[in-house]
Amino acid sequence: MSNELTTQMRELAKKLLEEEKVQMVIGWEKGSLPYHSTPVFVTNPEDAQKLIWDEYCANNLASYLLDYRNSGMKIALFVKGCDSRAIVRLLQDQQINRENVYVIGINCPGIKDNFNPEKEIAERCRDCTHPEPVLYDEIIGEKPDRASDKERFEGIEEIENMTPDEKYQFWQKEYDKCIRCFACRNVCPGCSCRECIFDQGQKWLERRVVSSENAFYHLTRALHLAGRCIECGECERVCPMNIPIMKLNKKIAKDIDSLFGPYEAAVNLEEMPPLGKYKEEDPEEFM
């Protein structure tokens, strides 16, 4: 199935570029390491041959649209289920124009973890709720026949049930590892601020990499994503120190579920995040 998809992708990209419907196609190409497929930016119809689809096409390509948001270019890109939610995220946040992107959806069978290729499927794909893209102009691949075998909020309650000191120890251990490379922020489709709070001259965040500052960084980022996180798990994938960042993001998603009713971010373009709109029946926890 993969090879068939690869052929389809190449033909499609070639056609789009030749007909000048788009100026660029973003997809994946074979990486220089085994088990790696890396993003590729195709502007020449001949280069469409570089494109591939395999089980290591992990990168969410939607975040790259942010780099071109002011270029006025029309760009086509391939999206898996989770990536398509990133497109909805960017559209809802008014970061991109719908008419400037041509979205080619891929029915995603789940991808593999390139650090643990012996595993059948990456950990973050196990609780996937949207293997089929939620938004696309065109879709390729067969409908995936797979169900998630993991609870959406698995492992969160375990931490909730710890004592305050245990929780603190748990997180402190994780934050001690953080080297503040900002990879999690840079890869995130929700982190679209032109000037990030952590890049400003003011000392919101001190430069030294110590656990208290690291904790502040992670908590702030989690709150900025509250109700907006699309749960793609890219932050955890790119983290060189293996910090369980999604355990924080999912906790907030869980709280929002319990406060505002069941909600999955960026599944429906029309439905704005619960923290981005007002309803009379919103809970008033501290009133």
Add this chain to the structure above:
Amino acid sequence: MQRLLEYVGIEPERFQARWVSGSEAAKFAEIVTSLTEDIKALGPNRKLRDDHE
């Protein structure tokens, strides 16, 4: 915010949010008194600080 801080190990009593109008002096005093009592009972916060300071 309180839920998140609780999740990372901060006692929820340390961070409380309340809505008090400018004309509710008595309510304000009451809340501050109870907050102070809560925090006195917990003692000084040693979390989210660096050891060498």
